[in-house]
Amino acid sequence: xxxxxxxxxxTLLIVLAYRSPEQNTPAAAATLxxxxxxxxxxxxxxxxxGGADRSPPRSGASTADHSKFPSLQGPFSxxxxxxxxxxxxxxxxxxxxxxxxxxxxxxxxxRTGQQLGKRHVINNYCGSVATxxxxxSSCHVGFGWDDADFDFGDENSVDCLACHDTTGDYTKSPTxxxxxxxxxxxxxxxxxxxVGKSTRASCGSCHFYGGGGDGVKHGDLDSxxxxxxxxxxxxxxxxxxxxxxxxxxxxxxxxxQGSRYxxxxxxxxRIAIPGRDxxxxxxxxxxxRAPHASGIGDTLNQHVERIACxxxxxxxxxxxxxxxxLWWDWSxxxxxxxxxxxxxLEENGRVVYNSAKGALRWGEDLIPEYRWFNGTxxxxxxxxxxxxxxxxxxxHLDGGPDDPAARIWPFKVMQGVQPYDVEHKTLVVKHLFGxxxxxxxxxxxxxxxxxxxxxxxxxxxxxxVAYSGSHDFVRTEMFWSLNHMVAPANQSLDCADCxxxxxxxxxxxxxxxxxRDSHPQVDRIGxxxxxxxxxGVLLHGLGRFLMARRARART
Amino acid sequence: MTTRVKLYTGFIRFWHWTQxxxxxxxxxxxxxxxxxxxxxxxxxxLEVHLALAWLLIGLxxxxxxxxxxxxxxxxxxxxxxxxxxxxxYYAYGIFSGEPKPFTVTPAARHNPLQRLxxxxxxxxxxxALWVSGLLLMFxxxxxxxxxxxxxxPDWVAAAHLAAAYALVVFLIxxxxxxxxxxxxWNAYLKAMLTGYxxxxxxxxxxx
Numbered sequence: 001x002x003x004x005x006x007x008x009x010x011t012l013l014i015v016l017a018y019r020s021p022e023q024n025t026p027a028a029a030a031t032l033x034x035x036x037x038x039x040x041x042x043x044x045x046x047x048x049x050g051g052a053d054r055s056p057p058r059s060g061a062s063t064a065d066h067s068k069f070p071s072l073q074g075p076f077s078x079x080x081x082x083x084x085x086x087x088x089x090x091x092x093x094x095x096x097x098x099x100x101x102x103x104x105x106x107x108x109x110x111r112t113g114q115q116l117g118k119r120h121v122i123n124n125y126c127g128s129v130a131t132x133x134x135x136x137s138s139c140h141v142g143f144g145w146d147d148a149d150f151d152f153g154d155e156n157s158v159d160c161l162a163c164h165d166t167t168g169d170y171t172k173s174p175t176x177x178x179x180x181x182x183x184x185x186x187x188x189x190x191x192x193x194x195v196g197k198s199t200r201a202s203c204g205s206c207h208f209y210g211g212g213g214d215g216v217k218h219g220d221l222d223s224x225x226x227x228x229x230x231x232x233x234x235x236x237x238x239x240x241x242x243x244x245x246x247x248x249x250x251x252x253x254x255x256x257q258g259s260r261y262x263x264x265x266x267x268x269x270r271i272a273i274p275g276r277d278x279x280x281x282x283x284x285x286x287x288x289r290a291p292h293a294s295g296i297g298d299t300l301n302q303h304v305e306r307i308a309c310x311x312x313x314x315x316x317x318x319x320x321x322x323x324x325x326l327w328w329d330w331s332x333x334x335x336x337x338x339x340x341x342x343x344x345l346e347e348n349g350r351v352v353y354n355s356a357k358g359a360l361r362w363g364e365d366l367i368p369e370y371r372w373f374n375g376t377x378x379x380x381x382x383x384x385x386x387x388x389x390x391x392x393x394x395x396h397l398d399g400g401p402d403d404p405a406a407r408i409w410p411f412k413v414m415q416g417v418q419p420y421d422v423e424h425k426t427l428v429v430k431h432l433f434g435x436x437x438x439x440x441x442x443x444x445x446x447x448x449x450x451x452x453x454x455x456x457x458x459x460x461x462x463x464x465v466a467y468s469g470s471h472d473f474v475r476t477e478m479f480w481s482l483n484h485m486v487a488p489a490n491q492s493l494d495c496a497d498c499x500x501x502x503x504x505x506x507x508x509x510x511x512x513x514x515x516r517d518s519h520p521q522v523d524r525i526g527x528x529x530x531x532x533x534x535x536g537v538l539l540h541g542l543g544r545f546l547m548a549r550r551a552r553a554r555t
Numbered sequence: 556m557t558t559r560v561k562l563y564t565g566f567i568r569f570w571h572w573t574q575x576x577x578x579x580x581x582x583x584x585x586x587x588x589x590x591x592x593x594x595x596x597x598x599x600x601l602e603v604h605l606a607l608a609w610l611l612i613g614l615x616x617x618x619x620x621x622x623x624x625x626x627x628x629x630x631x632x633x634x635x636x637x638x639x640x641x642x643x644y645y646a647y648g649i650f651s652g653e654p655k656p657f658t659v660t661p662a663a664r665h666n667p668l669q670r671l672x673x674x675x676x677x678x679x680x681x682x683a684l685w686v687s688g689l690l691l692m693f694x695x696x697x698x699x700x701x702x703x704x705x706x707x708p709d710w711v712a713a714a715h716l717a718a719a720y721a722l723v724v725f726l727i728x729x730x731x732x733x734x735x736x737x738x739x740w741n742a743y744l745k746a747m748l749t750g751y752x753x754x755x756x757x758x759x760x761x762x
Binding site for chain 2: 015074294296297299302305404494495496499500501512514515516517519522523525526527529530533534537541543544547548550
């Protein structure tokens with residue numbers, strides 16, 4: 001029917017075109033309008049008809065149905081076999097991965113020159129990757145990284161499914177050096193036939209579980225973000241924008257935008273456009289530098305200069321119902337029960353003691369701490385000297401109030417107690433996971449674990465020295481910038497959350513904050529003068545009043 | 556004998572009372588921003604404060620134009636003639652009901668003491684408030700410029716606050732003097748409302 005409409009419209013148009021040009025009268029114009037109307041209606045009808053026998057277009061709909069690919073029919077007996085099949089078509093895929101931080105776990109910091117990345121940094125959760133490879137690499141986009149000699153050049157060792165599984169059934173063994181579980185291996189053909197773009201769930205299978213469990217590490221990344229309500233994350237909520245991680249952390253040749261080591265704090269607000277350098281994942285990439293209604297004084301937009309968007313728009317973290325870890329005391333690790341067995345204690349469903357880990361504290365719906373930050377993070381690495389008398393910052397945030405590139409950012413601060421080498425005054429690597437008794441989680445011998453850890457770290461080039469033989473414990477803290485769980489605008493901070501005494505900016509120096517800061521001397525002098533004036537006026541008035549009454553009484 | 560003299564034209568009264576309302580609003584919201592009271596949320600107080608400030612700037616622009624074009628600015632020229640008697644009057648004579656040593660006329664509405672007080676307000680307090688206030692309003696524009704190298708935002712805020720306290724001092728004195736020291740006591744207040752004042756014509760020539 002739609003087709004008939006269009007033909008009719010075209011015929012009319014042709015008839016109209018054959019009329020002599022001088023007859024370009026209002027009548028002709030009216031005819032033209034009528035024709036256009038008919039054509040539009042017809043086109044709409046056509047579209048509606050077509051829609052009935054076609055499935056609605058899906059975003060990211062692919063032209064390839066992987067289930068029809070002969071090379072993916074299986075059966076597969078291991079992860080690398082699947083990868084070999086993938087690489088038959090995606091010839092450059094493994095090479096691109098080999099060039100990405102997801103594979104190398106290395107990051108050469110362009111500003112500080114520090115060699116960072118998970119392979120090199122130390123944290124106050126489990127600590128270090130060195131000597132614990134087979135456990136840690138359960139979150140590596142590869143197979144078989146179980147010691148320092150892993151072949152980073154092997155293409156078949158790349159794990160495509162870790163990110164591209166869409167079934168949700170691909171599971172890497174927690175202790176299998178990145179290899180999938182047995183149940184997953186049995187299902188590899190089906191999983192391989194259903195690959196697709198990464199999702200919140202596939203990225204989250206590692207990033208939501210950092211630190212050894214759901215929500216443990218970050219505070220703004222946990223399983224509540226797989227299907228978040230709008231109040232939890234305005235960007236990722238299915239009934240809102242339904243962003244996946246890669247919507248902002250745009251991947252180009254398998255390398256993503258966004259780094260925890262060099263945070264984009266000064267993005268100039270350019271929207272990602274093909275052919276241009278991408279500024280993502282900064283908020284400003286999409287929202288620009290003046291996202292607020294200007295109002296009378298453009299007050300909110302003036303905040304953009306010195307305050308990160310996250311500061312006001314992430315009012316609290318870990319607010320999706322999953323607690324995050326706040327304290328990890330390794331000095332308590334290793335206590336065993338009466339039978340000499342490791343044990344766990346729970347409070348409110350949270351593990352507060354674990355022989356393998358020590359004493360733990362948790363929190364939910366937490367107020368961030370705020371610091372000046374210009375995007376550069378410096379790490380205290382294993383070989384670096386520490387002062388055990390202080391709380392050692394495992395990472396240091398560059399920037400202060402006088403640094404024009406620095407803004408006030410929200411952080412989760414992870415605190416803990418961890419071992420250090422008393423002689424060398426350096427942090428130590430703990431060998432936690434392994435088959436021998438030197439592994440702490442098997443032998444529960446602290447000294448043996450540190451000795452093996454430092455031995456391995458030295459061999460891997462992570463530490464210049466071995467264990468001196470004597471260790472003690474030091475307080476440490478680590479800063480985790482908060483960028484996710486952005487709340488809807490009406491839940492962002494209120495002015496008075498910061499512009500008040502003992503507000504959120506309490507203790508943040510280097511900035512004059514109306515409502516928080518006062519001028520005691522001006523107040524004192526001003527108050528005195530005002531009080532004196534009031535008193536003077538009162539006495540003067542009283543004097544007049546009394547004198548007038550006396551005068552009246554006399555007459 | 557007294558004569559009913561028109562002292563305050565419609566514009567003067569409009570200007571005076573609008574200014575008064577704006578100033579009280581600015582003080583109220585300003586002290587809410589500073590945190591002296593919490594009768595208004597910070598954000599609302601700031602928005603209202605800025606709105607009132609712009610209105611007052613507009614009013615002042617009109618008033619300055621009016622003063623210049625009408626020559627009324629001469630009303631504020633300071634003089635020492637008759638200053639001492641005025642001081643003595645307020646310090647002593649007023650208590651025993653002595654007549655005021657000054658007769659108001661439309662050409663000279665302010666006694667010498669008034670002239671000094673109003674001139675101080677116009678030349679010291681108000682400009683201090685405006686300059687510091689505008690600097691605070693546009694702090695983002697100059698903080699990273701040359702000016703920002705030697706001027707700290709908190710100093711500007713301190714100056715704004717000090718000027719606000721000075722304004723309060725002025726207001727206390729002004730309200731007391733203007734609202735209670737006439738004959739009868741509320742005569743001046745009435746005059747600023749109606750525009751007319753009963754003026755003693757003891758020296759014979761009004762105006």
